[in-house]
Amino acid sequence: MDFRTQSASLDALAGVNADALVLLLAGDSLPVGLDAALAGAVKDAIKLGDFELKAGKTLVLQRVAGVKAPRLVLAGVGKPTLKSARAAVLAALAALKGRGAAHAAIAYAGFEALSDSLVEQTVLAAKEAVYVYRHTKPSAPAAAKLNKLTLLAAKDEAKAVKTGLARGEAIGAGIELAREAANLPPNVATPTYLGEQVKAIGKSHGLKVEVLDQKAVEKLGMGSFLAVAKGSTEPLRFIVARYEGAAKTVAPVVLVGKGITFDSGGISLKPGAGMDEMKFDMGGAASVLGTLRAVAELKPKLNLVAIIAACENMPAGNAVKPGDVVTSMSGQTIEILNTDAEGRLILCDALTYAERFKPAVVVDIATLTGACVIALGGVRSGMYASDDELAGALLAAGDAALDPCWRMPLDEEYDDGLKSNFADVANVAGREGGSITAAKFLQRFASKYRWGHLDIAGTAWKGGGAKGSTGRPVGLLTHFVLSQGR
Template identity: 80%
Template sequence: MDFRSQVASIDALASHGADALLLVIGGDALPAGLDKTVAALIKDAIKLGDFELKAGQALTLVRPAGLKAARLVVAASGKSLKAARSAVASALGQVKGRGVVNASIAFAGFDDGLTESLIEQTVLAADEAVYLYRFTKPSAPAAPKLSKLTLLVGKDDAKAVKAGLTRGQAIAAGIELARECANRPPNVATPTFLADQTKALVRSHGIKVEVLDQKGIEKLGMGSFLSVAKGSDEPPRFIVARYEGAPKTQAPVVLVGKGITFDSGGISLKPGAGMDEMKFDMGGAASVLGTLRAVAELKPKINLVVLIAACENMPSGRAVKPGDVVTSMSGQTIEILNTDAEGRLILCDALTYAERFKPAVVVDVATLTGACVIALGGVRSGMYASDDALAESLSAAGEAALDPCWRLPLDDEYAEGLKSNFADVANVAGREGGSITAAKFLQRFASKYRWGHLDIAGTAWKGGGAKGGTGRPVGLLTHFVLSQVR
């Protein structure tokens, strides 16, 4: 979508021409200084009972008298950033599919004026509103017609608007890349596909990329990763991508993504119902790839390394079995009690590989456990951190991005269930605290640096009629990376 800004006063909205004029009002009263014609139209709608200045309410007027715009859409909002984004989404929903090509949006009644965050969330809401998956659906309806959104802003807001537009468009591009990767069917979105998508950033954004094939992975001694890949005919890929925005002497931020492009459960086969959604099990890989794109577009003075371990988890005569013991890159042996707990088996080797960068911090991202979905649903991602400062940084980034997470504990007692009679560690414990015990498993391989873990099993995609990747947590991760700039 083409986003633009234009200096305009809220007392002269009637003279602004567009297919649709969207007005978002913060609070439960009409703001002082609002265009008299617009105010009169809203007051009349309130008097008739067609509209209330309550958060969640929206009103559309066609060919409103005295306005140059063909439509006036009014959306009521609370004062919070979350409420404002919801109101923007509601306003955009009023014009979606109605032939609106060129829309303009104005804000009134927000005490702090137009902030960077409000503009960023407006861009993200608009991009989400027009997103339509089409790659394998040529019979889909025509692409949404809304292609231009002009933000009407005051002179004093110009700096904040420019910054918000820049950040919002970069994150939106990252989210769209993550969604597209996640939404492709698993016969298309293979480990090789993820590698190709990463290589494309070399040409478009100057990213440095190295892709290791099975022989390269074997040379690294990633026995745990390779054990998962054994059952599939699709070759695994280990992807290393680097954005270098700071001197080489500056320790990088490292993001690690779980890239299981299809998860059948392996020999510990999943139930058939809903198994198609296991194409989304590469949501962690998709999100770190989207974050890489967003960061590369914003060009902050920081070094960022993205690691993606990508393979399928399939049952076959070659597949790893419950009871097998494998040796990880770290030298630790792992007894595999359940082959459907495969994400941690590929991540542990990637976490060991991360040591070579002498990182400032490492955050892994994975659709790791159903237990996290039970604990937090689809609202917040599960978050673990090796220290309080890192936990606070991740939490703050999530709140700023409206992509929230929630910290869960890492008490040593949770690791008791991972003890094994036949290896250094088992890959699963009991059902209780399943997301926590999975995190405790990963923590064993991340002891040499500051480490965070995001379990996005509940937030990376939606099911049902809205089935599809969400692009989360690209927003959280991008804000986190930016917060680490020195």
């Protein structure tokens, strides 16, 4: 979608040239200074009972006298928050769907000021409204006719608009990349495919990229990662990309993504119902991929390292078995009690590998546990952090991006369930507190730096009729990375 900006005051909106004029109306009364033709149209619609100044209300009017745009879309915002404004944009653009409008202009009425965050969320909502997966679906609907969006703002809001537009377009591109990667079928989005995607970003944005094969991973001593991959004929990939926007002496932010491109559960085989959705088990890797793209577009003055450990988890005669003991890159031995708890097994070696970058902070992202879905549903991602400052930064980033998380505990007592008679640690504990004990397992391999963990099992994708990747938490991660450069 082509995004543009245009200077236009509230009293001159009727003269805006577009296929549709979208008027976002915040508050419970008409704003002072609104163009007379538009104010009259809104008052008439309210009087007729066709529209209300409430959140979620929309109305499409055609050929309004005195308004240049042939379509006028009224969208109630209610209380002017980022969340309500984004919802209003989505509702307004949904109301335009199928109406033939190629160019829409959006005006903000009743807001105290047009912030960069509001512009960012407008852009993200617009990108979400027109997204359709079509790579392997020839029968998918044609691309949306709406392909141009003009944001209308006062002259003194130009700086905020420019900042929000740049950030929204970059994060939006990252979200779309993450969604596409996760939505692709697992016979297409393989570990090799992920490596190729990172190489493509590296080539287009001047990043340093390494894609390690099995031989290189064996040389590094990643016995835990190798154990998960051995049951599949699809070759593993260990992917490292470096964005360098600051001096080499500046410690980098490191993001680590779980890239299980298909998870059968291995020998601890999952039930067949819903197993197709295990193509989304690389949602952590997809979000790192999208965040890397967004950060590279924005060019902040910081250093970022993106690490993706990618493989399949499959049953086979040579697959890892319950009861096997493997040696991780850290030297710690792991008793594998359940092969379906494989994400932590590939992440632990990636977390050890991250030590070599002497990072300022490391955050791993994984569709790790069904327990987190039970705890938090699909609204907030589970968040764990080694210190309060990091937890606060992740919470703030999630709130700023409308991609929220919730801090979970890391009490030492949760370690008890991971004790093993035959290894340094078991890969699972009991059912109780499953997301927490998974995080406690990972924490053992992240003791040499500040560490955060996002369990996105409930937020990375949706099931049912809306089945598909959400692209989360690209927004949260991008805002977090940007905050580390301040």
